[in-house]
Amino acid sequence: MLTEEHEALRTSVREFAREVVAPVIGEFYEKHAFPYDIVRRMGTMGLFGLPFPEDAGGMGGDYLALCLTLEELARVDSSVAITLEAAISLGAMPIYRFGTEEQRARWLPDLVSGESLAAFGLTEPGAGSDAGGTTTRAVLDGDEWVINGTKCFITNSGTDITSLVTVTAVTGTNPDGSKEISSIIVPSGTPGFTVLPGYSKVGWCASDTHELAFDDVRVPAANLLGPRGRGFAQFLRILDEGRIAIAALSTGLAQGCVDESVAYARQRHAFGRAIGDFQAIQFKISDMEVRAHTSRLAYYDAAARLLSGADFKRAAAIAKLHASEAAVDNARDATQIHGGYGFMNETPVARFWRDAKILEIGEGTSEIQRMIIARDLGI
Amino acid sequence: MNIVVLVKQVPDSGAERSLRADDNTVDRGAASNVINEMDEYAIEEALKITEAHGGEVTVLTMGPAGASDSIRKALSMGPAKAVHIVDDALRGSCAVSTSKVIAAALGGLNADIILCGSESTDGRVQVLPHMLAERLGVAALTGARKLTVDGSTLTIERQTDEGYEVVTASTPAVVSVWDTINEPRYPSFKGIMAAKKKPVDTKSLADLGVDASEVGFAGATSTVLDHAQRPPRSAGQKVVDEGDGGVKLVEYLATEKFV
Numbered sequence: 001m002l003t004e005e006h007e008a009l010r011t012s013v014r015e016f017a018r019e020v021v022a023p024v025i026g027e028f029y030e031k032h033a034f035p036y037d038i039v040r041r042m043g044t045m046g047l048f049g050l051p052f053p054e055d056a057g058g059m060g061g062d063y064l065a066l067c068l069t070l071e072e073l074a075r076v077d078s079s080v081a082i083t084l085e086a087a088i089s090l091g092a093m094p095i096y097r098f099g100t101e102e103q104r105a106r107w108l109p110d111l112v113s114g115e116s117l118a119a120f121g122l123t124e125p126g127a128g129s130d131a132g133g134t135t136t137r138a139v140l141d142g143d144e145w146v147i148n149g150t151k152c153f154i155t156n157s158g159t160d161i162t163s164l165v166t167v168t169a170v171t172g173t174n175p176d177g178s179k180e181i182s183s184i185i186v187p188s189g190t191p192g193f194t195v196l197p198g199y200s201k202v203g204w205c206a207s208d209t210h211e212l213a214f215d216d217v218r219v220p221a222a223n224l225l226g227p228r229g230r231g232f233a234q235f236l237r238i239l240d241e242g243r244i245a246i247a248a249l250s251t252g253l254a255q256g257c258v259d260e261s262v263a264y265a266r267q268r269h270a271f272g273r274a275i276g277d278f279q280a281i282q283f284k285i286s287d288m289e290v291r292a293h294t295s296r297l298a299y300y301d302a303a304a305r306l307l308s309g310a311d312f313k314r315a316a317a318i319a320k321l322h323a324s325e326a327a328v329d330n331a332r333d334a335t336q337i338h339g340g341y342g343f344m345n346e347t348p349v350a351r352f353w354r355d356a357k358i359l360e361i362g363e364g365t366s367e368i369q370r371m372i373i374a375r376d377l378g379i
Numbered sequence: 380m381n382i383v384v385l386v387k388q389v390p391d392s393g394a395e396r397s398l399r400a401d402d403n404t405v406d407r408g409a410a411s412n413v414i415n416e417m418d419e420y421a422i423e424e425a426l427k428i429t430e431a432h433g434g435e436v437t438v439l440t441m442g443p444a445g446a447s448d449s450i451r452k453a454l455s456m457g458p459a460k461a462v463h464i465v466d467d468a469l470r471g472s473c474a475v476s477t478s479k480v481i482a483a484a485l486g487g488l489n490a491d492i493i494l495c496g497s498e499s500t501d502g503r504v505q506v507l508p509h510m511l512a513e514r515l516g517v518a519a520l521t522g523a524r525k526l527t528v529d530g531s532t533l534t535i536e537r538q539t540d541e542g543y544e545v546v547t548a549s550t551p552a553v554v555s556v557w558d559t560i561n562e563p564r565y566p567s568f569k570g571i572m573a574a575k576k577k578p579v580d581t582k583s584l585a586d587l588g589v590d591a592s593e594v595g596f597a598g599a600t601s602t603v604l605d606h607a608q609r610p611p612r613s614a615g616q617k618v619v620d621e622g623d624g625g626v627k628l629v630e631y632l633a634t635e636k637f638v
Contacts, residue, residue, distance in 0.1 A: 005568070012566045015565060060572060
């Protein structure tokens with residue numbers, strides 16, 4: 001069970017999501033526009049500093065606090081939830097974990113307050129979960145790194161308040177012949193660093209996602225984040241944790257589908273009675289609730305393991321796999337329950353349906369999760 | 380600048396609300412109880428003032444033991460401490476006796492500004508700020524959509540149906556606000572954690588020196604004798620436009636004496 005403080009945080013975020021996000025997000029989504037004012041207000045309530053200690057300007061919350069927040073946001077809208085998730089897990093967290101005192105002092109204050117956003121450039125046109133495929137290169141020239149390459153699908157990389165992108169790049173060859181991959185901080189606006197126009201996405205339409213081009217981009221050698229050659233390794237734990245966050249976000253979407261369907265089943269009449277009177281609808285909604293509930297239990301378990309210091313790799317993969325599939329299933333059923341209205345973009349469940357699919361893909365596809373689970377079982 | 384914010388716990392205006400069958404008071408047991416929405420704006424205004432000018436914000440609540448949830452929530456927004464007036468004899472108190480109890484509690488708090496919402500979403504009588512100012516012998520700046528503090532001078536824009544009036548007074552004063560005045564903050568996790576450790580001073584009627592016979596049902600100047608559920612909405616009347624839709628609409632408005 002949650003502590004009183006975690007419950008109070010859940011309530012606070014729930015009210016924020018319903019009062020501030022729900023009334024306006026549909027319009028941003030339709031226009032593929034980034035909701036700056038919502039992000040500003042998320043910053044004011046300390047959401048971007050949630051898992052960071054108070055001496056780093058954060059809120060002193062734990063990973064579960066972040067997960068509960070993501071669940072409540074995604075219950076209303078996934079674009080703002082993923083904006084927060086990426087800003088913390090992929091943006092600020094690597095700087096906090098691996099940054100030098102100077103790097104932290106320069107970048108963290110504005111990141112934890114939400115006044116600026118950071119992005120992580122890992123994925124490339126030819127390299128996703130298989131980091132060995134990385135082709136972006138960084139060469140040390142005197143006291144500067146010279147970076148060349150392309151990154152794709154990078155969240156929060158092109159907003160007006162994006163302050164930096166941390167990119168992974170090949171910086172040499174390891175003794176075993178594999179690629180030496182390092183992480184390097186590239187401030188927004190660095191000459192040669194181009195943010196391409198936003199993608200036309202199926203879902204997450206109010207989140208900011210771009211392809212990035214690096215053409216002889218020069219940054220100081222001191223912008224190396226963490227030890228040289230540890231660029232991917234240090235990112236692996238962040239990826240493992242990120243799976244729990246995506247599981248929480250997926251749970252929120254799955255629960256949002258239940259919320260919308262229960263309300264609609266009560267209000268919509270057919271053949272002289274509320275459609276909720278029909279067992280065909282009741283059973284569908286019951287199954288949806290089961291999926292949302294079990295998704296929540298799975299991510300609670302993974303988060304509890306993480307917080308206790310136990311091994312959480314398998315639990316995180318299970319939670320991510322189960323919750324993302326629950327989100328897709330619930331979005332499909334919720335759309336079906338809403339009938340023709342479910343096919344209209346103005347209906348929240350239509351947005352949920354479009355937002356659900358990426359959950360089975362991002363932060364490790366469902367196939368990758370199954371691979372992790374199988375490996376962990378020793379097969 | 381010491382500011383006391385009056386915070387009332389009310390049944391959630393967004394949910395089903397009812398009165399008790401036995402004594403016609405609000406059925407708090409059946410309701411989901413929340414901070415009176417307008418009071419959140421008063422808390423925000425108090426925090427903004429102390430953030431700009433220094434000082435301390437105290438939350439003052441009169442209500443049953445269960446109101447402590449709302450006090451914690453108010454404290455999680457940022458005020459330093461709270462006073463909770465709780466006494467079984469307060470049940471059934473009218474606005475007049477409520478103002479008496481709150482005035483007594485304010486006596487020990489040394490407030491420069493007493494901030495509150497312009498109305499509560501349950502009673503909606505809007506008289507408490509005026510009664511309180513009268514009892515305390517201070518100015519009442521009510522219905523503010525804007526408040527500026529300049530030394531000991533308070534200036535408000537008093538919202539009216541036609542526009543606004545500018546009203547000025549010296550501290551101490553009672554200021555009531557509308558929801559046009561600011562954008563209340565949502566409690567942060569740090570605020571929620573900090574609220575746990577903030578002092579809440581519980582006061583009984585005896586502590587305040589108020590006699591139980593002056594308050595509650597015993598001292599009420601108004602009493603609800605009876606109540607009934609609002610009738611369900613009827614189907615209404617459909618006007619089919621056959622070229623004379625406008626005329627029919629005006630005829631309807633005329634029969635209802637709207638035109």
